[in-house]
Amino acid sequence: MELHLTSDTATQDENFAVDLVLGAPTSQWTGSPRDASNGEQFSSAEPNRRHLLLPVLHSIQAHIGWLSPGALNYVAVRLDVPPAEVHSVASFYDLLRLQPTPPNTLHVCDDIACRTKGAESLCAGLDKSLGKEGMPCLDGKAAWFRSPCLGLCDQAPVALVKSAGKSAKEWVIARATSASIQNNLQDCAKGGAGLKESQPLLREFIPQFGNPQLRLLRRVGQVDPTNLQEYLRTEGYEALRRAMLAYLADPSSDENANPAYWGPFSVVGEGAAK
């Protein structure tokens, strides 16, 4: 664990990955080059941005495939966070890697649920066909790792494929088989976008998948959950909009005046009435 900045410097690509989240530095205090006399001080006029530490680490991992000492130095300076804290967060998460790692990685969950569904034999198969866990394979373009729970225990055994780079991508392999994980990693190492059968089995997650009557989960698998514009395009907030319009049209109607009708929106209703 580094208590001080080291002499390692970030590459241009690493700087780019950090600046994507934080914006370009505007002064020496916000991360532009410092001279030897003030290079290890941690004080800035910037507001505290400690909460951006994980998003920044994710960005480097997604673009570069691992977190180098130079990249961690740059993060510490940009966020005005002690290097030891940056290192402790970066070393806590299994999917953030602190050693040079090939850009394409396969993470096979060997936690309890997946273990009961054959994860060990998947790992043994990879060991035979691709080599030891963590070692470069497929012409140095890929590596495989064991992983703690990936959060899809009901789809066990599960694996995750990640491809680092400017257009980073990742996908889950649910109900993984020896053939599906190897085919997906090979496809990923060749620059493919993932084989079709690797997608999560939506019909098993959501028995009513595709049914027009489905309300609450109807956007799952159809819309990027991180994109608000897509949510709005698919009638996101539409029910709330209609309810607000009805309230504004006649705040005193029996239905609209009844707080039970508004449930969690009752405070909004009262505010709109004033």
Ligand code: FES
């Ligand atoms: S135990 Fe494998 S996804 Fe949870």
